[in-house]
Amino acid sequence: MAGTKRMTRRDVVHAALHALDEGGVDAVTLRGVARALGVHLNSVSLQVGTKARLLDLMADAILGELNLEDLPADPIERVKEIFRRYRTVLLAHRDGAHLVSGTRVFELNTLALGEAVISGLIAAHVHDQLAVRTFWGLNYFVVGLVHEEQVSQDAGGRRFDSDVSPTDYPALAAVRDFLLDDPFEARLEFGLDALLHRAKHQDD
Template sequence: MTKKQAPQPPRPGLTPRTVVDAALRLLDDKGLEAVTVRGVADLLGVRMNTVLWHIKSKTRLLELMADAIVGTITCEDLPADPRHRARELMHRYRRALLTHRDGAALVTGTYAAEPHTLRFADTLLRALTDREPAAARAARTLYALVYFTLGLTQEQQAMSETDEDRFREAVTTGPYPALRAALDALAADPFDARFTDGIDRILD
């Protein structure tokens, strides 16, 4: 039986931030499935244990990556009106997700109680409580906004060029009368329009 190798001490110049940056490069180049501790180590030219010294586990790596994506969102220069402020924050959130390949899938798959994520959530919740002082109602609105945005953006990033044609064919040839009647409306709006409409409906 071989003895389990202990994590190697940190390489000079290597930090958790540089590990996360390398992981985000790997994400953009090859997609979420390719993001592994070994893949990041190979990209950095170090051993896996050197990477683990900084980030402890793949789960922790994904959490830090998700928080880094949310950390690109600026919470300055927001509208004074609470509704417009919340709307603008969600547009910024979606743009941050779209900046990285599989960005929405990455963030959806984590529970990142990290500084950037918490700062964004706090800013959004303050906008919502300025509209609706009841904390429970504002919290549920926050969940609705975030979950809607993650789901829509994940679908957008996963959609291939042929998916819409497959959808149309399945609806028109199958026993789906309600879908068939609304097919043009369902397929007409691009994702940007669907997003704006959904956010407005939730906030209204």
């Protein structure tokens, strides 16, 4: 019909992100996105191809929300701040870490993240191979941390107390409160410091 706006790939990804936030990763289907947009399944498939490709585009769109402006001048502090913001962006979407961990994307926003982190590490005089390994290590750590953070922990204490006997697991029982109550922000900072300390002291 004349005057009808043509659906774009961006429309499809936006609708898919809405489905993600409403129902999680399992709720994202090509058919469901088509239904939400009021179009035929073939119209969605034409824009994104497969569900796997849609998930890749969604992951890159989430990374597009990562603000890489106004970062610290010190390169190591810059990398830390990037990953703090990365965590925030992942937390902004239901199953955000689950989605991103299941994709291997080389799109505009994902490449921008890699460029910002690698350039910061190189500026801190980290040699190329270690810079790459540090980037991957930081990425895996933060995505994994957020994945745990986004999984319900409501019954964690009760489950621990019923399954972890001080007789069978004395060390775990001794540190119970730290295991269950350590804030995710503190875990984040510890992991960032540990991985970046290794990078900074590459010759030790």
